[in-house]
Amino acid sequence: MPALPLTRRSIFAQAWPIMLGQTTVPLVGLVDTAVIGRTGDAAALAGVALGTTIINFIFWSFGFLRMGMTGMTAQAAGAGDRAETDALLVRGLAVGLSFGAVLIALQLALIPIAFHLLAGGADVDASARPYVAARFLGAPASLAVFAINGWLLGLGRTRAALALQIVMNLVNAGLDILFVWHFHWGARGVGLGTACAEWTALLVGLALVAPHLHALKDRASLFDRAKIRRLFAVNADIMIRTVALLLMFGWFTNAGARMGATTLAAQQVLMQAVGIVAFVLDGFAFTAESRVGHAIGGGSRRDLTRAIRLTGEFCLATAAIACVLIALFGRVGIDLLVTDPGVRAQAAALLPFVMLLPLIGTPAWLLDGVFIGATAGRALRNAAILSTVAYIATDLALRPWGAVGIWIALTASYVYRAVALGAFLPGLLAKVAREPA
Structure with a gap:
């Protein structure tokens, strides 16, 4: 793999798409707030806020799928090991999808615990619970996208990571408006919109990295015990x-x-x-x-x-x-x-x-x-x-x-x-x- 030049110009060229993509993250929360806020349902708005806190804590506990993937991918690329670079992508996707599936399976236990720790009152909890349940449907996609983003950032492909972020944000905003203002699904609609956006981002992300998924054929490299042990x-x-x-x-x-x-x-x-x-x-x-x-x-x-x-x-x-x-x-x-x-x-x-x-x-x-x-x-x-x-x-x-x-x-x-x-x-x-x- 070609080495990344270490100049101020190349550093800025790599950083600006990340900066632009990161500035869109608060806009998603702003859209969620505006869409539900315009309904005049204060309990639903508070429910989305409480539910977002819960989801962020649970999902970002797996943020290592982004951070660990970036470091390991960059090191493999720096060493010129293309096979390991591609294998890391497949391992990251497998871990993200697996942990996401586990979260869905455990949600009946996790959601009551979360609301016991962060109770917001009967009306707020009534809106927050369907929002959180809807967001759990996107858990496998969300965690798998963490891995794809980490892999892209590790290779310095920040424009592809930016494109992925923009797609997810646009789909999320559009579905929020459709589900809340047209179908009147309230806080649950906001959660479903975000979950659908995460699955859409996963499909787009898989399309972006498709040429590198051939590592699936090399089972010996994928399941190398030492490399999997280091990953975990x-x-x-x-x-x-x-x-x-x-x-x-x-x-x-x-x-x-x-x-x-x-x-x-x-x-x-x-x-x-x-x-x-x-x-x-x-x-x-x-x-x-x-x-x-x-x-x-x-x-x-x-x-x-x-x-x-x-x-x-x-x-x-x-x-x-x-x-x-x-x-x-x-x-x-x-x-x-x-x-x-x-x-x-x-x-x-x-x-x-x-x-x-x-x-x-x-x-x-x-x-x-x-x-x-x-x-x-x-x-x-x-x-x-x-x-x-x-x-x-x-x-x-x-x-x-x-x-x-x-x-x-x-x-x-x-x-x-x-x-x-x-x-x-x-x-x-x-x-x-x-x-x-």
């Missing part, structure tokens, strides 16, 4: 890492709820900006995954350090721009999103934390990409656990500080994660062969 070892560590971070953000949401509706609402408004910045920076973090994986697969320490430096430059520049934009337009955005004076005042008071978060969070986001590309699952796992524990301890210690303490703890969590991952970086570099003289 790396992915198990990344799964633990993902769950730890999901728990951390769940704690953050609960901390806001503990302070009352005004604080929670202000927190939700501000997290929209944080989410958008994170999605944009993911363009360079995902690119780092691919470039680091290629460098490690090729055994080049020079390419590894250059990949980290170039993607780091873009991350820091983008974060600085984001800080300036939030400083200039943050108050305007708050006023556009909410009308309640109390929520506006609370959000404005906490806005400085959001202004600083892009720069403070950049090292953690970038290092995540570096270690995912290196398939250093143990480092990712340990760093996530340590930073989550440290975050919770900080939040508990700062409870007397109220909402300010909540945001100090969140900001500190990014520092904890960057420091923890940074401690593993010298060991990662030492494992890669030095460039020959």
Whole structure:
């Protein structure tokens, strides 16, 4: 496979489709909210919000299918092993479809547990349950698409990944409108629309990667025990890492709820900006995954350090721009999103934390990409656990500080994660062969 050039131009060319695709992710939630919100059914809207929280936690616990696939595919490609690159795709699809089928089979147990832990009241639960049940129908497709996306990103085929994202989002929006506004299926219609969009994306994704599915014929390579064992070892560590971070953000949401509706609402408004910045920076973090994986697969320490430096430059520049934009337009955005004076005042008071978060969070986001590309699952796992524990301890210690303490703890969590991952970086570099003289 041809090597990816390590230049600023090529880095940006690889990153911009990811950035564009990632910015469409919040738009899907916006469409879901608008479609159900226009019906005037507040319980249905709240049900979709609660149901989305549940589904995101369950489905993204399997996010390793995207992250682990990117790193392993990039390394195989960097080593010039085309057979293993194609075999990884088939293994990822098999694992995604299998785990998705297991989720469908276990939904009768998982859904009651989820609603016991996140009860939203009788009316809200009544709308959320059919939404969640409908979303479970798309579980195999959703997890298989994780694998396809990870494989495409590992090869640097970001435009194909963008096309897949756009198809899924357009189908989702169209079916939401059809099922909710025409058939009046409410929250269940939103869930069915998303599930159908996920199956559509899987079909399109299979069409995109069809030439590489010939690995199905080579059963000996597909079922190589050592390679399958490595696949599950790396992915198990990344799964633990993902769950730890999901728990951390769940704690953050609960901390806001503990302070009352005004604080929670202000927190939700501000997290929209944080989410958008994170999605944009993911363009360079995902690119780092691919470039680091290629460098490690090729055994080049020079390419590894250059990949980290170039993607780091873009991350820091983008974060600085984001800080300036939030400083200039943050108050305007708050006023556009909410009308309640109390929520506006609370959000404005906490806005400085959001202004600083892009720069403070950049090292953690970038290092995540570096270690995912290196398939250093143990480092990712340990760093996530340590930073989550440290975050919770900080939040508990700062409870007397109220909402300010909540945001100090969140900001500190990014520092904890960057420091923890940074401690593993010298060991990662030492494992890669030095460039020959």
